[in-house]
Amino acid sequence: MSKLRVGIAGYGVVGKRRRQFIDQRDDMVTVAVCDRTFEGEGVMADGLRHYTNAQRLIEAEQLDALFVCLTNDVAADVTCAGLDKGLHVFCEKPPGRDVADIERVIACEARHPGLKLKYGFNHRYHDSVRDALALMASGELGRVINMRGVYGKSQFISYGAHSDWRTQRAVAGGGILLDQGIHMVDLMRLFGGEFDEVKAIVTNDFWKHDIEDNAYALMRSRSGVVAMLHSTATQWRHRFNLEITLEKGALILSGILSGSKSYGAETLSVVWADDEDNGDPKEQTTRYNRDPSWADEIAEFADAVLRGGAIAAGSSNDALETMRLVYRIYCADPEWKSRWGLSDEN
DSSP, X not given: OOOEEEEEEOOSHHHHHHHHHHTTSSSEEEEEEEOTTSSSSEEXXXXXXXXXSHHHHHHHSOOSEEEXXXXXXXXXXXXXXXXXXXXXXXXXXXXXXXXHHHHHHHHHHHTOTTSOEEEEOGGGGSHHHHHHHHHHHHTTTOSEEEEEEEEEOSSOOOOSTTOGGGGOHHHHSSSHIIIIIHHHHHHHHHHHOOEEEEEEEXXXXXXXXXXXXXXXXXXXXXXXXXXXXXXXXXXXXXXXXXXXXXXXXXXXXXXXXXXTOOSOOEEEEEEEXXXXXXTOOEEEEEEEOOOOHHHHHHHHHHHHHHHOOOOOSSOHHHHHHHXXXXXXXXXXXXXXXXXXXXXXOO
16 A cells, blocks of 8 residues: 655644654555745755645645644635645644634635544543543443533744744734633533533633633523533643533543643543432543544544545534534623624634
8 A cells, every 4th residue: 555645734733743643553654845934935854845835735746635733814715725736734723713613614625525534632532531422322321411621821832933924813823712721612512512501701810911811601402401601811730621511420521642742641531420429439540641632633634535444523514513612602702702703603
């Protein structure tokens, strides 16, 4: 089997990490990258060709697949350019700045039914999340009643020069909810279904950028699951916590293995409620010491491209529904919606 020739558009922290896992495979190889920080076109010491922009990368190279690791303002355009060039595309979250961006990509995708498109929601591939999902699906603990989720960090982190774009609405489209909280939104959809009823408070009172540093949401799904979400850039000790209460117990996801190692140990606690436990039920905690998410996510994409496998997670529809919910949260705060002229209609 010939290797998929991969180009990476955006060779920063995420692009380099994607290359690490791509090149570990025997069916994929990174042949070229682009990034605005390169002084010109050329070849790195390891033989990797580099360009200064995505258009040159796509035009100059004979690629099979494109990984898009760019800022939100250009992610949708480059994704479409890759599809129009006949390339399979893997794009990092979020899919763009707003719902209109992902809808535009989906229209492009429909013109190329033979190509695969996948979005990088890697939290779904953490073993703790997959184990919790399997337990929920087994029915052992009954149906989901409610969820409480907190995902927070201490500031808007920049990764070197030219990387403060996350604090600029014109480039990012949104703040902590769109950049990081989108993972929690996606997981709440995974465990609770689609949420139609949303109430929210969205603020930028602390860091005072033109994007939010806190988003508080109260939501109810079509099946009656109630979820509370706090996405924050004022959580001085980084935190990831998702509590899922079911009829016969609970699933508690805490910590997440990440590059920063700042969210603590990744654990899944399973609680079995009993009429006789007096509020102190049996509980078992599993600690996870490896993060397979990056490798497994790429493996699913490669399988879809090379062997016709399905995009089980991170499809364009997943990206669309998650973006819609992010914008429902934004627009559920009337003052925030009016201040920035937002809409969750398109």
